[in-house]
Amino acid sequence: MAAPDLFARADPSADGAFYVMPRKVVHIEAGAIAALRAVYARDLPPGEPVLDLMSSWRSHLPEAGLGPVSALGMNADEMADNPQITAGFVVHDLNADPALPYPDAAFGAVVCAVSVQYLTRPLEVFAEVGRVLRPGGVAIVSFSNRCFPTKAIRAWTLGTDADHVALVRAYLEGTGFADVRDEAPPTGDDPLFVVSGRAR
Ligand SMILES: C[S@@+](CC[C@H](N)C(=O)[O-])C[C@H]1O[C@@H](n2cnc3c(N)ncnc32)[C@H](O)[C@@H]1O
Structure with missing residues (x-):
């Protein structure tokens, strides 16, 4: 029997159709948002350009x-x-085209909040994140325990929170980031996991 494709999804249709309707909701509760904002306040390089990847x-x-x-x-x-x-x-659909439409070293930070589970070509995307960061710039990837299950990759829907942390660490370590670390700051509501690394 063939091994399952861990980067496939239950709904393999193009992402444009799924995201055509705006969803003006927040995807984590207030305590998790406050904890994420505090991580950003601590780690974003002051005054430097930021890219919000998979933004809403x-x-x-x-x-x-x-x-x-x-x-x-x-x-x-x-x-x-x-x-x-x-x-x-x-x-821009990163699953159709993982290349980021920005020049090299354009940003001091790239953030990706509660969305990484939807990437079907994560290593290509994170190699690009490393390219558009200046050397020493920081990538901050956050996630909780919620997702749109039909659009999350199988590795995510099959995995535990600890598996998700290990997977995102592997994305950063596998694309050459330095100083990769993870944390789970207290929130009071939704769990929050943050994995970060620095571009070389
Ligand atoms: C759960 S929402 C999170 C939005 C936002 N980052 C936040 O913190 O609320 C998932 C986001 O991932 C983005 N997304 C999903 N698939 C994508 C793809 N293939 N390429 C680029 N962005 C994608 C969607 O536009 C959507 O805004």
Whole structure:
């Protein structure tokens, strides 16, 4: 019997159809959002350009100290309604084309919140994240224990929280990031897992 494709999904259709309708909801509760914002406030390099990868209408970034924020996601209406996107956004399907439409070393930080489970070509995407970060720039990937199950990869839907942390660590370590670390800050509501690393 053939081994299952761990990067396949229950719904293999193109992502454009799934994300065509805006979803102006938050995907984690207030305590998890506050914990994520505190991680960003601690780790984002002050004043440097930020890319919000797999963005929507809220980015959970700190209110102060940010550089220009660019965004990439699947729904233009959502990103047009995001007050923290100050440097423009692109609609771009990373599963169709993992190449990021930005120059080398364009950002001091790339954040990817509660979305990494939808990537079917994660190593290609994280190699690109490393390319668009300046050397020493930080990638911060966060997730909880929720997902759209039909659109998450099988490795995610089959895995535990600990498996998810190990998987995302492997994405960063496997694409050359340094100083890869993980944490689970207390939230009071939804669990939050954060994996970060620095571009070389
Ligand atoms: C659960 S939402 C999270 C949105 C936002 N990051 C947040 O923290 O609320 C998942 C996001 O992943 C994005 N996404 C899903 N599949 C994608 C793909 N193939 N390429 C790019 N973005 C994708 C969607 O646009 C959506 O905004």
